[in-house]
Amino acid sequence: SNAYAQGLTQFQGFWIPSRSVPTSSIIAFQKYFQALDDDIIVVSKPKSGTTWLKTLVFSIINRHHYTFSNTHLNSTYPHLLVPYLDIHLYKENSNPGLSTISSPKLFSTHLPYPMLADSIKLEDCFEMFCRGEEGYGPFWDHALGFNNLKDLEVNKTGKNPGSIIPNNKLFFRSGKMGDYVNHLSPTAVEHLSNILEEKLSGSSLTF
Numbered sequence: 001s002n003a004y005a006q007g008l009t010q011f012q013g014f015w016i017p018s019r020s021v022p023t024s025s026i027i028a029f030q031k032y033f034q035a036l037d038d039d040i041i042v043v044s045k046p047k048s049g050t051t052w053l054k055t056l057v058f059s060i061i062n063r064h065h066y067t068f069s070n071t072h073l074n075s076t077y078p079h080l081l082v083p084y085l086d087i088h089l090y091k092e093n094s095n096p097g098l099s100t101i102s103s104p105k106l107f108s109t110h111l112p113y114p115m116l117a118d119s120i121k122l123e124d125c126f127e128m129f130c131r132g133e134e135g136y137g138p139f140w141d142h143a144l145g146f147n148n149l150k151d152l153e154v155n156k157t158g159k160n161p162g163s164i165i166p167n168n169k170l171f172f173r174s175g176k177m178g179d180y181v182n183h184l185s186p187t188a189v190e191h192l193s194n195i196l197e198e199k200l201s202g203s204s205l206t207f
Contacts, residue, residue: 014112025091026115032095033085035119042082042108043116054082054108061104082106 003010009018016023035041042057044050055078059071066072072081083089085107089096098105109116132138149155150169158168181189200206 012115014115021086021110022091024094025086026111028094029085029090029109029111030115030117033090033098033117033119035117036103036105038104040104040106041085041120042106043113044108044110046110050108050110051078054078054106057106058082061106079108082108085109086111 003015007017007019008015009023011023040057042053044053055073058073058078058081086109128134155168160166160168
């Protein structure tokens with residue numbers, strides 16, 4: 001198939017670019033990696049701004065150690081400063097000796113959530129979210145603030161000349177489930193609905 005011709009291998013329910021990420025490195029990562037509380041792991045889809053994100057994370061964590069003139073970013077590729085667990089570290093050595101790296105350790109991966117090592121999957125995140133204990137939390141205060149903002153007259157009737165989105169109200173969508181039917185053509189709605197029905201069939205997700 002085209003997938004295999006492109007070097008993709010079906011593994012644990014996902015298509016993996018096995019030419020750069022052999023399944024053996026994934027297995028070693030899943031089996032041996034033990035996350036610490038202060039580890040920072042960048043998890044992203046390929047080609048979604050990972051290089052920039054790694055640059056920002058490295059800069060923030062090391063802001064007290066380097067200046068713009070002597071930062072390692074001037075001479076070292078960001079992907080080496082924030083190495084991939086699966087593509088680099090566990091590919092080169094099933095026991096890469098991560099304990100020798102000073103904390104906080106910076107890592108990254110493109111692996112989907114179900115394929116992460118168990119020590120990364122934080123089951124208490126839900127309870128923390130419910131308590132509002134998250135970055136810039138609680139979430140509901142953001143929702144309330146947004147709701148108040150969209151009710152201001154300037155955001156209901158104001159204009160933004162020269163912008164590709166000329167009416168301010170367009171920045172404040174209704175947030176209602178299924179509202180997309182009011183913005184897509186009937187043909188597009190039918191096509192999207194058929195895809196969702198096929199892809200989500202057998203799950204508890206509804207649309």
